[in-house]
Amino acid sequence: xxxxxxxxxxxxxxxxxxxxxxxxxxxxxxxxxxxxxxxxxxxxxxxxxxxxxxxxxxxxxxxxxxxxxxxxxxxxxxxxxxxxxxxxxxxxxxxxxxxxxxxxxxxxxxxxxxxxxxxxxxxxxxxxxxxxxxxxxxxxxxxxxxxxxxxxxxxxxxxxxxxxxxxxxxxxxxxxxxxxxxxxxxxxxxxxxxxxxxxxxxxxxxxxxxxxxxxxxxxxxxxxxxxxxxxxxxxxxxxxxxxxxxxxxxxxxxxxxxxxxxxxxxxxxxxxxxxxxxxxxxxxxxxxxxxxxxxxxxxxxxxxxxxxxxxxxxxxxxxxx
Numbered sequence: 001x002x003x004x005x006x007x008x009x010x011x012x013x014x015x016x017x018x019x020x021x022x023x024x025x026x027x028x029x030x031x032x033x034x035x036x037x038x039x040x041x042x043x044x045x046x047x048x049x050x051x052x053x054x055x056x057x058x059x060x061x062x063x064x065x066x067x068x069x070x071x072x073x074x075x076x077x078x079x080x081x082x083x084x085x086x087x088x089x090x091x092x093x094x095x096x097x098x099x100x101x102x103x104x105x106x107x108x109x110x111x112x113x114x115x116x117x118x119x120x121x122x123x124x125x126x127x128x129x130x131x132x133x134x135x136x137x138x139x140x141x142x143x144x145x146x147x148x149x150x151x152x153x154x155x156x157x158x159x160x161x162x163x164x165x166x167x168x169x170x171x172x173x174x175x176x177x178x179x180x181x182x183x184x185x186x187x188x189x190x191x192x193x194x195x196x197x198x199x200x201x202x203x204x205x206x207x208x209x210x211x212x213x214x215x216x217x218x219x220x221x222x223x224x225x226x227x228x229x230x231x232x233x234x235x236x237x238x239x240x241x242x243x244x245x246x247x248x249x250x251x252x253x254x255x256x257x258x259x260x261x262x263x264x265x266x267x268x269x270x271x272x273x274x275x276x277x278x279x280x281x282x283x284x285x286x287x288x289x290x291x292x293x294x295x296x297x298x299x300x301x302x303x304x305x306x307x308x309x310x311x312x313x314x315x316x317x318x319x320x321x
Contacts, residue, residue, distance in 0.1 A: 073099040124206075125199050223249045229263045236260065 070092050072084035084092065123130065123137050130140045150162050167174050224230040230237075233256035237249070246252030257263040 070096065075099075125203055220249065223253075227253055229253075229257050229260075229266065232263055233257055233260055 070084075070089075072081040073095065076084070084095075087095070119137075119141070123141065126140075127137070130137055133140065135143075147162070147166065151159055154162065164174065166172075230253065233253065236256035236259065237246070237252040240246040240252040240255055241249075246255055257267050
């Protein structure tokens with residue numbers, strides 16, 4: 001029996017050295033692979049995707065991106081802004097969209113306003129000429145640009161015809177202009193510089209005149225507050241000042257009021273009323289003084305002088321002391 005077992009074991013064992021080594025290595029790596037392989041319980045088991053990779057755990061999913069907080073427009077008043085959060089989301093979106101469109105529109109208006117200011121500064125030195133022609137500034141600028149366009153882009157014969165028309169309108173003899181000697185560049189540069197200086201001087205003088213006019217208007221308005229007859233004689237005052245017959249506003253006002261029959265009568269009546277008030281005050285003071293002297297200088301039995309009973313008597317008493 002034991003012999004049979006030994007024979008079976010001998011038959012099962014490898015017979016060559018290579019088989020023995022491979023068998024020993026397989027037995028050694030098997031426990032290590034089993035110990036290294038992670039054991040996955042049913043609780044830890046996760047689903048896999050088509051590629052065999054683990055799907056992300058629920059707690060590992062990325063949080064949803066938070067939308068920016070909606071705030072009411074900055075132009076809203078505090079009480080209205082407090083109600084903004086109560087509005088539906090689509091209403092908030094519409095309000096914010098309209099607010100954005102409004103600000104974009106303001107930016108567009110600002111661009112046009114800046115252009116208008118720059119154009120106004122450019123044409124200001126020539127406003128007197130434009131007004132004398134009886135045209136608006138935009139029409140004058142359009143006409144100049146039209147002339148430049150024709151002289152630059154038209155055919156040669158059209159350029160010559162238009163230039164001849166312009167010369168006729170401005171009173172220029174083209175034949176005489178052709179006969180005139182050409183100026184050297186240095187002279188032209190000096191003339192351009194001189195024209196620039198004259199333009200700057202003209203702008204400065206206009207600015208000074210505008211400031212003086214504003215100061216004079218302010219002075220006239222202040223004077224008119226206390227001048228009763230100012231509106232009736234303002235034109236006469238202006239004529240007196242322009243002619244140099246009055247030295248200042250008050251002098252012109254007095255002269256104009258006295259020269260006008262209606263205002264002169266009113267002025268005389270005013271002066272009479274003021275003189276009458278002063279006389280009445282003087283008479284009352286004189287009567288009081290006379291009564292005090294009479295009381296101190298007379299005896300109880302003697303009679304006292306009667307006080308003035310009329311305005312004339314009061315004036316006479318005041319003047320006689």
